[in-house]
Amino acid sequence: MTEYSHLHNPRRSHATSTYLSHVSPSKKLMRGLHIAMNFSISMILISLSNDIATNPGPTCNFSIPPPNVQGLKISHLNTRSILTKIDTLRLEMKDKPFDIFSASETWLKPDISVSEVALPGYSIIRMDCQNKIGGGTAIYVRDGIPFKTHSDLMNNDLENCMIEVLRVKSKKLFICCIYRAPDNPLENYLSMLSNIILKLPNNSELIFIGRTLANTIKQRLSSNIIFSCIQLPQFNSTFEFKEIDVASVFKQLSTLKTNKSTGLDGISARLLKDAAATIAPTLTDMFNQSLKSSIFPKIWKDGKVTPIFKSGDRSNMSNYRPITVLPILSKILERFVHTQIYSYLSENKILSESQFSFRPKLSRSTTLAFFTDTILDNADNGLITASVFLDFSKAFNTVDHAILLCKLKSFGLDNNSLNWFESYLTNRQKKTSINNVIQLITCVSWCSAR
Numbered sequence: 001m002t003e004y005s006h007l008h009n010p011r012r013s014h015a016t017s018t019y020l021s022h023v024s025p026s027k028k029l030m031r032g033l034h035i036a037m038n039f040s041i042s043m044i045l046i047s048l049s050n051d052i053a054t055n056p057g058p059t060c061n062f063s064i065p066p067p068n069v070q071g072l073k074i075s076h077l078n079t080r081s082i083l084t085k086i087d088t089l090r091l092e093m094k095d096k097p098f099d100i101f102s103a104s105e106t107w108l109k110p111d112i113s114v115s116e117v118a119l120p121g122y123s124i125i126r127m128d129c130q131n132k133i134g135g136g137t138a139i140y141v142r143d144g145i146p147f148k149t150h151s152d153l154m155n156n157d158l159e160n161c162m163i164e165v166l167r168v169k170s171k172k173l174f175i176c177c178i179y180r181a182p183d184n185p186l187e188n189y190l191s192m193l194s195n196i197i198l199k200l201p202n203n204s205e206l207i208f209i210g211r212t213l214a215n216t217i218k219q220r221l222s223s224n225i226i227f228s229c230i231q232l233p234q235f236n237s238t239f240e241f242k243e244i245d246v247a248s249v250f251k252q253l254s255t256l257k258t259n260k261s262t263g264l265d266g267i268s269a270r271l272l273k274d275a276a277a278t279i280a281p282t283l284t285d286m287f288n289q290s291l292k293s294s295i296f297p298k299i300w301k302d303g304k305v306t307p308i309f310k311s312g313d314r315s316n317m318s319n320y321r322p323i324t325v326l327p328i329l330s331k332i333l334e335r336f337v338h339t340q341i342y343s344y345l346s347e348n349k350i351l352s353e354s355q356f357s358f359r360p361k362l363s364r365s366t367t368l369a370f371f372t373d374t375i376l377d378n379a380d381n382g383l384i385t386a387s388v389f390l391d392f393s394k395a396f397n398t399v400d401h402a403i404l405l406c407k408l409k410s411f412g413l414d415n416n417s418l419n420w421f422e423s424y425l426t427n428r429q430k431k432t433s434i435n436n437v438i439q440l441i442t443c444v445s446w447c448s449a450r
Helices: 002-007 010-021 025-049 082-095 186-197 212-220 246-254 269-274 276-293 328-347 364-380 401-410 415-425
Strands: 074-078 100-104 122-127 137-142 147-149 161-165 173-177 205-210 226-231 303-309 320-325 429-434 437-443
Touching (some): 082 401, 246 269, 269 276, 401 415
Antiparallel strands (some): 303 320
16 A cells, blocks of 8 residues: 555656646657557567467466377286386386386275375376275376376276377377276176277277287277277286106206205205105105195204304304204205296396396396496486495395285285295294204294285
């Protein structure tokens, strides 16, 4: 109010009126023409600038036409629990972004928030599992791509996500991510899907994204819709144990080092090596029976712990390093299991490329070379490298067995394999040996799988 009063001060108005009364009519005319010319020039400049409205002000209804979207990069993964892989996906999508990324078998529930499974720079459309375990689909759309979610074309029984990519002067483009659970009959599924397709406008383009089901739909359904099917391989196939042959067991026995310590079963490496040809068939049957029945023999679970003195005060327990010796036969079976599951993880590229050590040709020396090379590359590009080093005391003892089994399940291990690993991890005992005399028996704690 003070500023308004100042601008309309009576004294200032009176002084202005007195000044104008002494100006000649010709000067008034010239001043008016000058003001009109300046106004005209200003309007011409505004019009030529092409980005300033000639009559600016609030607008109540406007729309920006979507760009002509062409050449979409689309990717799909059968994730088998996307929540456990979201960190990896975020890293991968950061370096190699797709326009549209879809996922089947997300295993998401409504109580899982969007932020937990969000990808930076993407919008997410979800169809979560409602009343069962497994299933679910999702579509991620990169920011900047105009789209519309068609909830009216999404069905809980179909477990499908449907979006429309908005394009200018082009046919309507619909993208549908689908997943059919094994217990959902194919004919029933196709019937429900056909009802969805009938709701689409004629001459629309429809892209199905999925596994083998996508191609089946193209063959079985017919309508006025232009079908395109993206049939991509599963993120990981199902793992199951393969039968062990006698020749492999004989090779393991004949190459044993005879200086290996003997476990609590009392069977030495020398005995196993010398009798390899005789006992190989029987041991092969035992190993295969263990894998088929999902039972790891109890006698092979018990380890003999021998405390080895390091240095310092001998009365201080922390100055001893515990060395656990397991039965040699258990180590042979473990080696066969390791070979099979490592081959599966490698073929399906499940292991991270950044994981070094305990892998062929990826030793600690390779880690140092990779780390040094990364620092030098960043320095050449004017970047700063920040590193965080973590050292876990008794790192392998910190592994939660329940979480481990859940991860193995998400990697595609079948029920028989999972039950074998559960048997392998449970009901173990450590028996402390001092001067070849068992002094203490300790049960290894384990929490049940959730």
